[in-house]
Amino acid sequence: MVLWKLKRKKRKNSIKLSKKKHLCSVMNDTKWRQLKEAVLTTLPFVPPLQIKTVLEDTPNPQNFDNDHDVYGSGDWMDGVPRLLIEWIRVRPRRIESNGLIIPPKVIDISNEFLEILHKYKIPYKIENNTIYIFGYIRDTSSLTLGNSNEKYK
Secondary structure, eight states: OOHHHHHHHHHHHHHHHHHHTTOEEOOOHHHHHHHHHHHHHHSSSOOOEEEEETTOSSOBSSOOOOTTOOSSOOOTTTTSOGGGEEEEEEOOEEEEEETTTEEEEEEEOHHHHHHHHHHTTOOBEEETTEEEEESEESOGGGOBOTTSSSBOO
8 A cells, every 4th residue: 555545544543542532632643753852852861651543442562550660762653643642641750870889860851851742732641650742632631831831621
């Protein structure tokens, strides 16, 4: 199948599913691309993330609630069409081991990550020490607009 036909088919499916779930779009392809590029080029490491698409009932990876589970880094949406992303959940920190005796060190880049969201005016929500970025959402009143502390409308 020709690439543009495949993209059009995925776009139609995502629109159909978002309408069925009563979701509205809050991100576009440009903002997803800017976010990914900034994360890959400006941060000292790629933070772990969890992705939920409109096609799936469960996010990937399923276990992301454990605060100690910040050893790895995410693939940053590789292989997932951006127009299918319902939300991503990011932990902008990493645990570095210092051997067996010294406790591990937590490196937190939350401020640097939030600077990216503000620079590109990406709406987000902070919950349980993680940052949610929505592609689609039912109610935008809980989102903070990326360039200020004002609520997304």
